[in-house]
Amino acid sequence: xxHKDLIPVTVQVTFLLPEKASIQRWGDIIRYYLTxxxxxxCNKKSVYIGHIKAFYSGTKNSFIKVNIxxxxxPADILVKGYADVDNIxxxxxxxxxxxxxxxxxxxxxxxxxxxxxxxMIRSNYVLKKPILDSKHCDHSHLNS
Amino acid sequence: MKKNIFVVTGFLGxxxxxxxxxxxxxxxxxxxxxxLIINEIGEVGIDNQYIKQLDFNIFELFGGCICCTLSVxxxxxxxxxxxxxxxxxxxxxxxxIADPTQVLKSISNKSSKYNIINFYVLDPTRFEMFxxxxxxxxxxxLKAANVILLNKLRLVGEDTLHKCERIINEHNNVAELFKLDxxxxxxxxxxxxxxxxxx
Numbered sequence: 001x002x003h004k005d006l007i008p009v010t011v012q013v014t015f016l017l018p019e020k021a022s023i024q025r026w027g028d029i030i031r032y033y034l035t036x037x038x039x040x041x042c043n044k045k046s047v048y049i050g051h052i053k054a055f056y057s058g059t060k061n062s063f064i065k066v067n068i069x070x071x072x073x074p075a076d077i078l079v080k081g082y083a084d085v086d087n088i089x090x091x092x093x094x095x096x097x098x099x100x101x102x103x104x105x106x107x108x109x110x111x112x113x114x115x116x117x118x119x120m121i122r123s124n125y126v127l128k129k130p131i132l133d134s135k136h137c138d139h140s141h142l143n144s
Numbered sequence: 145m146k147k148n149i150f151v152v153t154g155f156l157g158x159x160x161x162x163x164x165x166x167x168x169x170x171x172x173x174x175x176x177x178x179x180l181i182i183n184e185i186g187e188v189g190i191d192n193q194y195i196k197q198l199d200f201n202i203f204e205l206f207g208g209c210i211c212c213t214l215s216v217x218x219x220x221x222x223x224x225x226x227x228x229x230x231x232x233x234x235x236x237x238x239x240x241i242a243d244p245t246q247v248l249k250s251i252s253n254k255s256s257k258y259n260i261i262n263f264y265v266l267d268p269t270r271f272e273m274f275x276x277x278x279x280x281x282x283x284x285x286l287k288a289a290n291v292i293l294l295n296k297l298r299l300v301g302e303d304t305l306h307k308c309e310r311i312i313n314e315h316n317n318v319a320e321l322f323k324l325d326x327x328x329x330x331x332x333x334x335x336x337x338x339x340x341x342x343x
Contacts, residue, residue: 006156006241008185010188012188048273048277049157050155050156050157050240050241051156051157051240053157053190053191054190055190055193055194057193057197061197061198061199063193063194063197065190065194067157068157069156069157069158069267069269069270070157070269070270073269073299080197091188091190091193093184093188093189093190095156095185095240095241097277128188
């Protein structure tokens with residue numbers, strides 16, 4: 001495995017519900033979203049999750065933090081505080097070995113459709129350019 | 145008297161940030177002045193947002209990896225923190241794909257002023273993946289550790305734990321080993337060990 005295969009993908013996802021929801025409800029939605037995302041990406045051989053992390057920061061120190069590090073293990077979720085909002089913006093940081101950027105975009109498209117069916121929720125995502133392109137070193141961290 | 149630099153290493157998703165939050169909470173409780181330097185890979189950091197949301201101050205290093213392109217930055221940041229805040233302990237969290245030996249090398253000239261302790265957080269649920277596709281980094285990380293934290297105990301069986309312990313012993317039988325689960329409070333013996341390091 002080489003570090004070049006673990007290029008980080010950072011996505012900002014905005015979700016919009018028809019009505020306001022509690023932070024616990026948003027936590028369930030995010031967990032579902034990331035679980036579907038990881039299942040889609042890992043649905044082929046030789047794919048390894050480094051991590052898939054997401055964070056939502058609300059008012060008054062409220063937050064939702066979700067972490068997936070292995071497909072077979074349910075997402076680890078931490079919800080704190082209070083929220084009553086109909087939209088949230090989430091930062092997702094995904095490092096998955098063996099997955100191309102095109103496959104990542106396909107996964108995001110798939111989960112957007114799934115989440116709309118499951119929760120009647122609209123979502124859109126903005127893919128951020130990986131920061132490693134310009135400044136990361138040339139040597140491999142993960143020789144194999 | 146020397147102060148401490150705690151370097152918390154480990155592969156992505158192993159529990160480094162969770163451990164650091166517990167350390168920061170412990171230091172807050174024992175009135176130890178601490179500072180955190182965090183290096184994340186990615187356009188927008190997740191761990192830094194999380195730690196800030198918990199009201200801890202952090203120094204972020206973005207735009208590369210502190211084991212190589214940012215090694216000068218980490219040294220400079222340590223100097224700045226020491227000058228401005230003079231903490232008893234500086235915690236450094238490299239990214240989860242950093243080579244710990246390179247990170248330690250980049251701060252080795254601080255060893256005259258600081259005790260540098262490398263805590264390696266090991267996720268046994270992905271032990272087989274580490275052995276199959278990450279063996280060089282895994283072995284290097286084990287060898288470089290002063291303290292090994294075998295995390296996520298609730299998620300693995302005895303067999304996997306024994307395999308992990310065998311490999312740990314094979315590559316590093318001098319490191320302190322603590323078996324724990326960051327879902328729970330830090331074990332008393334680890335707290336005692338950390339408090340001993342702070343004396």
